[in-house]
Amino acid sequence: MVIFLLSNRLPVPVGFWPFNVSLSLPFGAVVLAGLLLGFFVGLLAHLPKRISASRRANRAEKRVAELEGKLAATPLNTIR
Structure with a gap:
């Protein structure tokens, strides 16, 4: 990445459409x-599903702990 950035230092005009502003930035x-903008847009698009999956996993872990507690409380000879 560093080599790419250093070998592409020629300025290119960058305009911002709704505003009448144009900058000259290195390519x-x-x-x-x-790339960074695309990464963060993808991250924000993925975040709701990640949060939902995390909550679902936490609920499942709590349910497993609850069932393990019930199983430990039952006498061994009643399990068939």
Whole structure:
């Protein structure tokens, strides 16, 4: 990545559409910014599913602990 950034230092114009602003930035920095932006958009898109799965796993672990406690409380000769 460092080699790519250092070998692509030529400035390219970058415009921001709704605003009449244009900057001249190194090409490597523009590509890196695009990659980082895509990473964070993907992270934000994945976050709700990750939170949901984590909550579901926590509930399942609590249920397993509850059932293990019930199983430990029953006498061994009643389990068939």
